[in-house]
Amino acid sequence: MFTYIIYGLAGGVLLISFLKDRNKTKMALKKAWKSFENILPQFLSILIIIGLALAILSPETITALLGKDSGLFGLFVSAIIGSITLIPGFVAFPLAAALLKNGAGYMQVAAFISTLMMVGIVTLPLEIKTFGKRATIIRNISAFFFSLIAAVLIGVVMK
Numbered sequence: 114m115f116t117y118i119i120y121g122l123a124g125g126v127l128l129i130s131f132l133k134d135r136n137k138t139k140m141a142l143k144k145a146w147k148s149f150e151n152i153l154p155q156f157l158s159i160l161i162i163i164g165l166a167l168a169i170l171s172p173e174t175i176t177a178l179l180g181k182d183s184g185l186f187g188l189f190v191s192a193i194i195g196s197i198t199l200i201p202g203f204v205a206f207p208l209a210a211a212l213l214k215n216g217a218g219y220m221q222v223a224a225f226i227s228t229l230m231m232v233g234i235v236t237l238p239l240e241i242k243t244f245g246k247r248a249t250i251i252r253n254i255s256a257f258f259f260s261l262i263a264a265v266l267i268g269v270v271m272k
């Protein structure tokens with residue numbers, strides 16, 4: 114129901130904008146479409162990867178690797194995967210929900226999401242070029258450890 118209300122509001126505001134200034138509204142819609150076209154290939158590839166991963170990994174496997182009983186092993190596995198993976202937030206959070214639904218633990222998912230957002234193994238070369246090697250290494254190592262601390266705190270709170 115809430116979704117329909119949001120769509121209705123968006124459509125109403127778009128109509129008001131169109132009635133007020135057709136040219137600006139058309140230009141805005143064209144820009145929005147260009148942005149959508151630029152994001153779509155990345156978004157689809159990520160969805161395919163997530164779909165394949167969830168199809169290949171059974172809920173039992175996810176529970177064994179990342180379940181609440183996997184302990185520190187699951188925490189480090191999810192932290193390392195999160196550090197290496199480059200996924201935008203709008204895809205990562207639904208993925209986290211799917212992992213939780215399939216048996217992953219809160220602490221492990223928190224480590225995954227936190228390292229995913231804060232640690233950038235894939236982006237290291239660009240970050241080194243921009244900020245320097247020392248600053249990049251310090252930032253990434255600090256972010257990794259802070260992610261582990263946050264994940265442990267989430268694990269304690271959500272028990």
